[in-house]
Amino acid sequence: MDWMTDEEWENRRAEIPAAIREAHRHSIHNRSEIEASEKCGCFYCCAVFPADEVRDWGDTYESDTAACPRCGIDSVIGSASEVAITQEFLREMKYYLFTIRAN
C-alpha cells in the first residue's frame, strides 16, 4: 500500500463505521472491563481467548490497558464491553484500524 498523508488518513478515519470506533475505545484503560469479561478478542492477531489469560496490564502500554497474551499488542477487547467477540468482527476491526493505515 502507498504511503498516506495525514489528510488522507483523516479522511479514511472518517469512513470507519461507528461500531468499529466504539469498539476501539474499549481497548484502552480496559482492565476492569476485561476482568469482568468471560472471553476476549484481539483485533491485531484476531485470537479469541479466555479473559484470565491476560497478564500484562500496562507493563508494555498505558496503565490499566490489556496487552494481548498471544501477540503482545494492546488491541484487546472483552465481552463485558458488549462488543461481539467474533473473529469476523475482529478481522473487520483490524482492516479499519491497522490494514488501511499500513505505511
Ligand SMILES: [Zn+2]
Ligand atoms: Zn493479539
